[in-house]
Amino acid sequence: MSFDTAAAQEFLAHAFAPWVQALNLTVDEIGQDEAILSMPITDDIARIGGIVCGQSLATMADTAMVIASAGHYGQPRPVATTNLDTQFLRPGSGTRVRCTARVRRAGKAMLFAQADMHALPDDKLIASATATFFVPPQSS
Numbered sequence: 001m002s003f004d005t006a007a008a009q010e011f012l013a014h015a016f017a018p019w020v021q022a023l024n025l026t027v028d029e030i031g032q033d034e035a036i037l038s039m040p041i042t043d044d045i046a047r048i049g050g051i052v053c054g055q056s057l058a059t060m061a062d063t064a065m066v067i068a069s070a071g072h073y074g075q076p077r078p079v080a081t082t083n084l085d086t087q088f089l090r091p092g093s094g095t096r097v098r099c100t101a102r103v104r105r106a107g108k109a110m111l112f113a114q115a116d117m118h119a120l121p122d123d124k125l126i127a128s129a130t131a132t133f134f135v136p137p138q139s140s
Contacts, residue, residue: 003074005030008067011076020063023056027067033103035068038096038120052092052126057117061086061129064101065113069133072103072111079111079133092126094119111135 008027023045029036037060039045045056062084070076101115110132117127 003030003071003076008035008070011070012063012067015076016063020059023060023063025060025063028098030067030071032074033068033072035064035071035101037064037067037099037101039099040096041092041094041119046093049091050093052097052119054086054088054127057088057092057097057127058084058086058129060097060099061101061115061117061127062131064099064115065103065129065131065133068101068103068113068115069106069111069135072106077135077138079135081131082110082134083132084129085131086127086129088127090124090126092117092119094121096120097126098123106135109135109137 005027008030025037047053069079099117103113105112113131115129119126
């Protein structure tokens with residue numbers, strides 16, 4: 001079995017906290033070192049003026065980078081966020097947010113990833129994030 005979009009969506013549905021589930025994330029694409037997720041912009045995550053709150057964007061980025069790590073390994077593996085840095089570049093509004101997450105480097109104990117978030121339908125870059133994840137050793 002390959003780690004395809006259906007497997008990634010199943011992983012997302014069962015391995016993440018209920019408050020992450022509440023974002024209604026969809027895995028649109030998954031590759032060896034990349035995952036593309038999308039999230040509807042709803043009243044639950046919008047602030048005054050329909051602008052997406054930063055907490056939702058940071059959570060989306062972290063989640064997308066974890067999914068990208070599963071794509072890198074070909075299956076879900078435990079990873080723990082050790083650092084998450086999010087830059088909010090412009091207010092996000094529209095109908096959806098698309099997040100493209102990429103594994104930049106994976107070592108034995110650490111994985112480095114990056115994510116860009118675009119507001120749709122205008123496709124404007126609204127935030128960017130980088131993260132470092134601890135990858136526990138696999139038991140034999």
